[in-house]
Amino acid sequence: MNLPNKITVSRIILVPLLMIFLIPIPDATVNFPLLGFLKDEMLAFNRFVNSTGNYISAFIFILAASTDGVDGYIARKHKLVTSLGKFLDPIADKLLITAALIALVQNSVITGWAAMIIISRELLVTGFRSIAAAEGQVIAANKSGKIKMVFQTVAVSVCLLGNWPFSLITDFPVDTYLMFIAVVITVYSGIDFFIKNGKILKSGDM
Template identity: 55%
Template sequence: MNLPNKLTISRIILVPVFMLLIIPIPDWIVDSSFLSFAHSQLEDINYFIKNYGNYIAAMLFFVAASTDGLDGYIARKRKQVTNFGKFLDPIADKLLVTAALIALVERNDLSSWVAIIIIGREFIITGLRLVAASEGIVIAASKWGKIKTVTQIIAILAALVRGYLVEALHGIPIDKFLMLIAVVTTIYSAYDYIIKNAHVINQDK
């Protein structure tokens, strides 16, 4: 297995680790009589997650997001582009962002509407790409698609370290503003893709 594919797989492996660091163990498990012998240990784990997990998860998310594009660059540079890499790379990207959004919704740190808009956009564009591919058309990543990705990563990082940011900025909810920007760019990037590739959907055989 070449280096680009290893980097892609490493992003996928980081997803469950990220989830474990950001979502506390449910109370019904902590308070379960079946696990009463480990009650104090489970509480300690939850204390760690609630107080430090966010920051470690934010670092992991940043590292994983930073490799987005690096694997593709190395693959092209070393001429190691494979069908396996083409298949796995977009999955790794979407898994990472989707996992973060769902985790933030579960913790009540993010509106489910935001998650639906961002995830829904990915379904729409993926569907468009599949239709285009069936016609032998390749839809390349657009400028707005790249801007969308950057704004989403920044907004998710801000949401993960929200407590620190709000305190540092004297109560200004900067994470909310950044997430709003991410939502707007997400919607516009979807509009941009659809308008520029409307002929793919409209053409009849």
């Protein structure tokens, strides 16, 4: 496995680690009789997650998101592009965003609608790319898609941090508005994507 693919795989590996520090162990698991000997440890871990976990998860998310594009750049520059890399890279990006959004919904930080709109856009675009690939067409990321990713990353990061650092100077819910902007840009980028690329498919496939 070459370096770009290792970077991509590392981004995927960070996803469950993100979830571990973002979502406490469920009460059903903590109170499960057969795990009674671990109950104190699980309760202590949950206290740690509730007090500090969001900062750790934000660090993990930002670290993973920062590698987006690095693997592709290295692969193109050193001619290390592989079929495995083409397959894993978009999956890694979507796994990271989806995991963070689901955790934020579970923790009542964002609405389910926001998560559903963003995740739906990603799934629709991925499905479209798969159909295009079957027709021998490769669809490159457009400008609106890249801007969308930036806003999603910033919005999720601020939400994970509980509106920090803005909370130090104001009570204004910057995280809420950043997520709203990210949703709007996500919708726009999805519409832009399909308008610009819809014609590449044969009419018989639509």
